[in-house]
Amino acid sequence: MLNRDYREVPVEPVSEGITIRWVVGRPEGAPNFAMRVIEFAPGAVFARHEHPYEHEIFVLEGEGVVEGPEGEVPMRPGIALYVPPDEPHGYRNTGEGVLRFICVIPHLEE
Amino acid sequence: MLNRDYREVPVEPVSEGITIRWVVGRPEGAPNFAMRVIEFAPGAVFARHEHPYEHEIFVLEGEGVVEGPEGEVPMRPGIALYVPPDEPHGYRNTGEGVLRFICVIPHLEE
Numbered sequence: 409m410l411n412r413d414y415r416e417v418p419v420e421p422v423s424e425g426i427t428i429r430w431v432v433g434r435p436e437g438a439p440n441f442a443m444r445v446i447e448f449a450p451g452a453v454f455a456r457h458e459h460p461y462e463h464e465i466f467v468l469e470g471e472g473v474v475e476g477p478e479g480e481v482p483m484r485p486g487i488a489l490y491v492p493p494d495e496p497h498g499y500r501n502t503g504e505g506v507l508r509f510i511c512v513i514p515h516l517e518e
Numbered sequence: 519m520l521n522r523d524y525r526e527v528p529v530e531p532v533s534e535g536i537t538i539r540w541v542v543g544r545p546e547g548a549p550n551f552a553m554r555v556i557e558f559a560p561g562a563v564f565a566r567h568e569h570p571y572e573h574e575i576f577v578l579e580g581e582g583v584v585e586g587p588e589g590e591v592p593m594r595p596g597i598a599l600y601v602p603p604d605e606p607h608g609y610r611n612t613g614e615g616v617l618r619f620i621c622v623i624p625h626l627e628e
Contacts, residue, residue, distance in 0.1 A: 409586040409607065410600040414576070431598045432574045438600055440624045441551045443574045464542045464553045466524070466620055468578075476519040488541045490520040490548055497519065510576055512622050514550045 410436050414445045425452030425501075434515060441515060447508045448472060448501035456498035463497075465489040466510040471503030483507065520546050524555045535562030535611075544625060551625060557618045558582060558611035566608035573607075575599040576620040581613030593617065 410432065417429040426448050433442035448454070448470070456475055465488060472483040474491070475498045481489065483499070491497050501507040520542065527539040536558050543552035558564070558580070566585055575598065582593040584601075585608045591599065593609070601607050611617035 409584065409588065409591055409602070409605060410598075411584075411591045412598055413596050414598050415596060431576070432600045436600050437602060438572060438574060439603070440572070441574065441622065443576065443598060443622065462548060462550070464548060464551065464622070466541070466553065466576075474519065474521075478519065481519055481521045486523050486525060488520075488522055488524050488553060490542045490546050492519070492547060493549070495519060510620065512551065512553065512574070 417445070419447075422446070423454065425449035426454055438515075441512055444511050444513070445508065446511050447506050448499060449506060450501055450504055452501045452507075454499045456496050458494055458496045460493050461514050461516065462493050463489065463491040464512045465491070468508045468510060470501060470505050470507035472499060472501045472507040474499055483509065527555070529557075532556070533564065535559035536564055548625075551622055554621050554623070555618065556621050557616050558609060559616060560611055560614055562611045562617075564609045566606050568604055568606045570603050571624050571626065572603050573599065573601040574622045575601070578618045578620060580611060580615050580617035582609060582611045582617040584609055593619065 473480040
């Protein structure tokens, strides 16, 4: 059994004000999906995009929005989101602190 | 995009002092894996068991231990756990409040 504090996992930059930690994934032997912890600094934006795999998200801390086909959906602690494959989505931290969420994705083809 | 507060998802009993909420899964259209939120009341125990699928876990609140092949592993907020397929594991809430964690599993054969 692997156990680790997510804060001990090295941070990787994504884009301005946005980082990712790959907490559990292929390197740990996980056969099917990867759990990542993503952080947005205040004001950070990840523009609308899409990809052929789903997201299962759980918000840990902060306030933000996801922009999807139906408009803006709130992100706050305790909110879970399911973003289907190929659905456009973009994130924005609208709060004064960090926006932190778990995002699980299937393993992608290598 | 589905968005829901996990607290709005109906609680299902698991065993004494233990509940589960299926937050995102097959009914929501998720193609590969399911995200559940599991809660242990103080003192609640889920005995050692095993199954042919993995767990990816993230502890949200409380204090507990997982008993695995290497002995006891701590559970506290921010700890992620990977339990490989077929590995024996059991949980115990060792704190004074609820032990709450996210547990993601692959879809099982129906």
